[in-house]
Amino acid sequence: xxxxxxxxxxxxxxxxxxxxxxxxxxxxxxxxxxxxxxxxxxxxxxxxxxxxxxxxxxxxxxxxxxxxxxxxxxxxxxxxxxxxxxxxxxxxxxxxxxxxxxxxxxxxxxxxxxxxx
Amino acid sequence: xxxxxxxxxxxxxxxxxxxxxxxxxxxxxxxxxxxxxxxxxxxxxxxxxxxxxxxxxxxxxxxxxxxxxxxxxxxxxxxxxxxxxxxxxxxxxxxxxxxxxxxxxxxxxxxx
Numbered sequence: 340x341x342x343x344x345x346x347x348x349x350x351x352x353x354x355x356x357x358x359x360x361x362x363x364x365x366x367x368x369x370x371x372x373x374x375x376x377x378x379x380x381x382x383x384x385x386x387x388x389x390x391x392x393x394x395x396x397x398x399x400x401x402x403x404x405x406x407x408x409x410x411x412x413x414x415x416x417x418x419x420x421x422x423x424x425x426x427x428x429x430x431x432x433x434x435x436x437x438x439x440x441x442x443x444x445x446x447x448x449x450x451x452x453x454x455x456x
Numbered sequence: 457x458x459x460x461x462x463x464x465x466x467x468x469x470x471x472x473x474x475x476x477x478x479x480x481x482x483x484x485x486x487x488x489x490x491x492x493x494x495x496x497x498x499x500x501x502x503x504x505x506x507x508x509x510x511x512x513x514x515x516x517x518x519x520x521x522x523x524x525x526x527x528x529x530x531x532x533x534x535x536x537x538x539x540x541x542x543x544x545x546x547x548x549x550x551x552x553x554x555x556x557x558x559x560x561x562x563x564x565x566x567x568x
Binding site: 373382385396430434436445447452 | 464490492497498499500501502545547553554555556557558559560561
C-alpha cells in the first residue's frame with residue numbers, strides 16, 4: 340500500500356531557530372498533502388493544505404509566515420517552523436492523498452515530535 | 457485551524473466485550489467518513505470508512521454506522537482485545553479540496 344515517510348521523527352531545537360520537517364510519498368505521486376498539529380491528549384488540527392506547484396492554503400488562525408510550506412515536487416512537501424518558540428512544541432503530522440487508492444487514499448506519516456527549549 | 461481542542465474522553469471496557477465509540481461530525485455536506493486508530497507517538501492508522509450514501513459498513517471485527525439526520529457516526533468493535541487500546545478518531549472529508557477534519561477522539565482502554 341501507499342507509504343508516507345516523515346522526517347525527522349523527533350527534533351529538539353533552541354528557541355528562535357527554525358526547523359524543517361519533510362513529508363515524502365514513497366510509492367505514489369501526491370498532488371495534495373495536508374499538515375496537522377496535535378497537542379497532547381487532543382485531536383489533530385488541520386494547519387494547511389499543500390498543493391504541488393502552488394501556494395499552500397492555510398486554515399484560519401494559522402500563521403503562514405511562521406509555518407512555511409513548500410510542495411516543490413509530487414513526492415515531497417516540507418513544513419518549516421520559523422523562529423520557533425516553546426508554544427510551538429507539538430506533534431506534527433503530514434498526510435498525502437494517493438488518488439489511485441480505493442478509500443480516497445489518505446495516508447499519514449508517522450509524525451514529528453518537536454520540542455522547543 | 458479546525459479541530460476540537462478538548463481533552464479526550466475515555467471508554468474503558470473488559471477484554472472480550474464489544475466497544476462502541478461515538479462521534480458527532482460538524483458538516484452536513486461531508487460526503488465521506490473515516491475512523492482512525494492512533495497509538496501513542498504514531499500517526500493515525502486507517503480502520504474503516506463509509507460514504508455518505510450508506511448507513512452501515514462492516515469490516516473485520518469493526519462496524520461503522522452513519523446517521524446523517526443527527527450527524528452522528530459510531531464505531532463498533534467486536535470482542536475487544538488489549539491490542540485495541542488506543543485513541544480513536546473519526547474524520548470527515550469536506551469541501552472540494554478534500555481536506556479531512558478530525559473529530560474529538562476517544563481513548564479506548566481494554567482491561568484484561
